[in-house]
Amino acid sequence: MxxxxxxxxxxxxxxxxxxxxxxxxxxxxxxxxxxxxxxxxxxxxxxxxxxxxxxxxxxxxxxxxxxxxxxxxxxxxxxxxxxxxxxxxxxxxxxxxxxxxxxxxxxxxxxxxxxxxxxxxxxxxxxxxxxxxxxxxxGQANGAKLFQLQKELSSVVQGNSSVSTYFTKIKSLWDELDALNTFSACVCECECGAKVKSLKAHQDERLLHFLMGLNDIFIGVRSNILLSSPLPSIRQAYSLVIQDEKQREIHATPAYSGESASFIATNQQGNFRRFNKNRMHKTSFESKKYVGICSYCKKPGHSIQKCYRIHGFPADFKFTREKRFQGVAQANKASFSNEENEQGSASGVQNLTKEDVAELLQLLQQVRVGHSSADTPDVAAN
Known part of the structure; x- marks a missing residue:
């Protein structure tokens, strides 16, 4: 200007x-x-x-x-x-x-x-x-305002909050009470010590209020603070509680030591070796298949001792799986027809002996094997 x-x-x-x-x-x-x-x-x-x-x-x-x-x-x-x-x-x-x-x-x-x-x-x-x-x-202090602050102080507890959040909330209420001048400290220059004692009693009261609102998991550090003589300040007590909270967080966090890590790595390596060993054994076993020709069906890959055309095809063979349900249906149909025949000519069946029945079943088995050989194209066994 x-x-x-x-x-x-x-x-x-x-x-x-x-x-x-x-x-x-x-x-x-x-x-x-x-x-x-x-x-x-x-x-x-x-x-x-x-x-x-x-x-x-x-x-x-x-x-x-x-x-x-x-x-x-x-x-x-x-x-x-x-x-x-x-x-x-x-x-x-x-x-x-x-x-x-x-x-x-x-x-x-x-x-x-x-x-x-x-x-x-x-x-x-x-x-x-x-x-x-x-x-x-x-800005005027009145009974309603003081009542509201004291009521909030009496209901403040830690609950699900951290110690830091709980302390910040309760301290803000204390500071608001101090702003209303509800506690007047002595400012005279006396030497009797009453001023120091009065201020210490006021701080101890707030310390107890802070400790009462803590969760029960801090009962150990709370007992140690209460056994101290004289009682520590609120700041010192808060520091002790925070240290205890940090220790609990450290112990609650899962951590693997060096020995545990090496043990896990050793087990994984052992499992890997066993897996490779079993795999190599299986591969070597599969590689030792029969290389000759069957003298019965003239098909390579198996001997007469394991020929399916003599000893029967397994249930999970690639073409018997498809024929299995058809065979069951035909067997049921044959059984139903046999029942009708038995009901129609019961006297004829009763005259058959056990040897006749066994011979008849053997004949039926040979006929079934012959039909399956005729319906199925030549397929190399195994």
Whole structure:
């Protein structure tokens, strides 16, 4: 902003007079505001920027308020919401500079609110007015708010969550209670030790609350912590529980040792050798087939002792499989015809002797073998 040296002196004096708290003088170097002054705006600052990652929707005001204060303090703009940098009363260039910074902070706050809450404070004249409105509506500690926080604390347990998730949830509730100033620590300079004892008792109470919400699998480390004298801090207890949880995860993960891996590899190699040995034995056995010619059927590949035409074809032979069901049907048909003949001429069958029946069956077997030989083309056995 280009101004004369006289305007720079006026800006510095007006800023120093009109603020409630002493502010650094506005100095210029080549017409630019000093970067250490609250009125300075960095080139990366723009109205659409968000101060926090999540907008405030009416819940968790303590945490949201804390995040906003940290961000504005880092940008050297905290005075625009706490009242230390009020609008200058003199009609000068300082008012324009202040108004620009105030509008920038005001837009940042609106971007950090939900749509409904932002509409309710949209017409605030300054960032201080908007902040005071939010403080009056959401920042006041009351019995209902304390009851809600204490009820949530009493019901928080680990359950299916990890220790880290459980601790984060319970600690956020503790921090929200601390933001409501429900516990006031002694700030006097006494030497009686009551302040230290009171603070230790408060920490021990929260430690016990944390341990009670853990799952029963941590009963061992919980007992060790409770047997300590004095009791450790919450951070130390959390570290011990986390270490125990990591140890359980390591023991629960299946891992093969070097001996186990070598044992498995040895068994696999042994099985592979046995498989190859059996395969070679089978191959050598199959290669030792009969190379002569049968003296009965004159077919190569078998001897007369294994000729199927003499001793009968097996049930799973390549052409007997197809004929098997036909043979069964013909046998059933023959049996049915025999039954009719027996019923028609029962007296004739009764006169047959056992020798006649055996001779008749042998004759039928020879006839069946002859039919199968006539119906089937010449096929090399085996």
């Amino acid at each position: 280009g101004t004369s040296p006289e305007s720079a002196d006026t800006l510095a004096s007006a800023s120093a007079v009109t603020t409630n708290a002493p502010a650094p003088a506005v100095t210029f170097a080549s017409g630019v505001i000093d970067s250490t002054h609250p009125y300075y705006l960095h080139p990366s600052d723009y109205p659409g920027m968000n101060l926090v990652s999540s907008a405030f929707d009416g819940k968790g005001y303590g945490g949201w308020r804390r995040a906003v204060i940290i961000t504005l303090s880092a940008k050297n703009k905290l005075g625009f919401i706490d009242g230390t940098l009020i609008i200058p009363k003199t009609d000068s260039a300082v008012q324009q500079t202040w108004g620009r910074c105030n509008d920038m902070v005001l837009s940042w706050l609106l971007n950090s609110l939900s749509k409904e809450i932002a509409e309710s404070v949209l017409y605030s004249q300054s960032a201080k007015d908007l902040w005071s409105d939010l403080e009056d509506r959401f």
